Every structure is written in structure tokens, then in C-alpha cells.
Amino acid sequence: MSPHDGPLGESTDGEGDRPRPRSRIQKRNRARILDAALDVFSAQGFRGSTLDQIADGAGMSKPNVLYYFDGKEAIHVSLLNALMDRWLDPLRTLQDTDAPLDALMDYVHAKLDMSFTMPRESRLFASEVLQGAPRMSPHLESGLRPLLDEKCALIGGWMEAGRIARTDPRHLVFSIWAVTQHYADFEAQVRVLDDGPVRKAAEAHVDTLFRRLLTP
Known part of the structure; x- marks a missing residue:
């Protein structure tokens, strides 16, 4: 879960961690990351997979991926x-x-x-x-x-x-x-x-x- 996510996966506004719904772009980008990660993890396994591979598959930068997820394990657990x-x-x-x-x-x-x-x-x-x-x-x-x-x-x-x-x-x-x-x-x-x-x-x-x- 990224620092931008609340306990149920909602985005938070930074004021008392009040949850707010994700935007359409956020939902789309998370879906792109998860779909790319599914390709990578299913082919390489968890240990053989990297954030760079997932970012490449999603057509996004690694820092952008890390905006939505804390790291490789967070993506894997979400899947x-x-x-x-x-x-x-x-x-x-x-x-x-x-x-x-x-x-x-x-x-x-x-x-x-x-x-x-x-x-x-x-x-x-x-x-x-x-x-x-x-x-x-x-x-x-x-x-x-x-x-x-x-x-x-x-x-x-x-x-x-x-x-x-x-x-x-x-x-x-x-x-x-x-x-x-x-x-x-x-x-x-x-x-x-x-x-x-x-x-x-x-x-x-x-x-x-x-x-x-x-x-x-």
C-alpha cells in the first residue's frame, strides 16, 4: 500500500488520513501496473521479477509505479x-x-x-x-x-x-x-x-x- 493509500486502499488527503475515492486516472494507472505485474510475476516468479520489468510493461517510470505501490511485494500481495x-x-x-x-x-x-x-x-x-x-x-x-x-x-x-x-x-x-x-x-x-x-x-x-x- 502506498503512502497515498488509506487502510482500505483509498487515497487520502493528508488531513487526518480521511479517505477519498481514487480518480479515474489513478484507477487506470493502478490497473496498468497490476496487469503488467501479472505478466512479469507469472513468467518470472516473485524472486525473478523486478520493478523495472513491471514499469517497462506498464509503460511507466519506476518512480511513477512507486507512487501507487510501496514496492514489488505490495504489488504482488495486491494481485x-x-x-x-x-x-x-x-x-x-x-x-x-x-x-x-x-x-x-x-x-x-x-x-x-x-x-x-x-x-x-x-x-x-x-x-x-x-x-x-x-x-x-x-x-x-x-x-x-x-x-x-x-x-x-x-x-x-x-x-x-x-x-x-x-x-x-x-x-x-x-x-x-x-x-x-x-x-x-x-x-x-x-x-x-x-x-x-x-x-x-x-x-x-x-x-x-x-x-x-x-x-x-
Whole structure:
């Protein structure tokens, strides 16, 4: 957060830190910085990224970037905070239903769609986790863990009732993440090894894979 930002990210007027809304130009410039940073962080990782690279990508000077953010870590944390909300939305929408198999397949396809439409975000998340999640640990513990516990209990209930096939609910979710996010995190490898219509083939494959696993 920059010295020009209040506790909720609003600009302040310097008189008692009263928050005031950001201008249209400020919002536009912050968005440019974050979009450029997403390119840099997803390709280079946090440690391999520099403010100079982010500034170049945003078409701004380094001092201008530092007007909006305190530094590289502040930009990275801002991206991760925004990403976690979007990343967890498909899991949040998994609710009790008369058609649990269809609900789970909707979740699988939502995760796969995110890998094809948000590959930079997926790689940003993967890079952070591979480094031990130093900036995301609070989110994983306070946000993701209770949500996963809740949804695993729901899935386990479906299994106990014989509505879907039995397997370990937690590792089922881990497998969904691993299979679907592969297409984003290893996009370069997939592109080299499969020159066909990758997305269409992936959609058919994951549907067959998880539908067969979960059909009673």
C-alpha cells in the first residue's frame, strides 16, 4: 500500500488520513501496473521479477509505479488478494443439490475454463505456492482451509448416501486442481506436445475422467 493509500486502499488527503475515492486516472494507472505485474510475476516468479520489468510493461517510470505501490511485494500481495477471491468462487458455488454428479462436473469444467482463460493467474498462484506461500499463507489458512473442509464434508455426505462413488473427498479436490490447472501451469509444454484443438480435447477428457470416477 502506498503512502497515498488509506487502510482500505483509498487515497487520502493528508488531513487526518480521511479517505477519498481514487480518480479515474489513478484507477487506470493502478490497473496498468497490476496487469503488467501479472505478466512479469507469472513468467518470472516473485524472486525473478523486478520493478523495472513491471514499469517497462506498464509503460511507466519506476518512480511513477512507486507512487501507487510501496514496492514489488505490495504489488504482488495486491494481485494475490484479488486472485484468491476469484479463484475460490467456483468452490463456493458448490452447494447441496439433487444432482451432485452434475454439480461436481460443473466445478471441474469451471476450473478447466479458468485455466484456459486465466493462465497468468494460475501460474502466479502456482509460483507462490512453490515458494512456500510466504505471502499467501494467511489466505490458505483462514480462507481456503475452512472452505475446503466445508465442501469436503458436503462431498463426503453425497458419498455416504451412495449418490456418487466413494473416494477421498479431499484428494478428489486435489486431483481436480492438479488435472485442470496443468493446462495453464504447463501451457508451454502442452503447446509443444499437442498441436491439436487442446481445449476441446481437454474438456472431453476431464469430463470422461471424473464422470467415470464419480458415477456410482
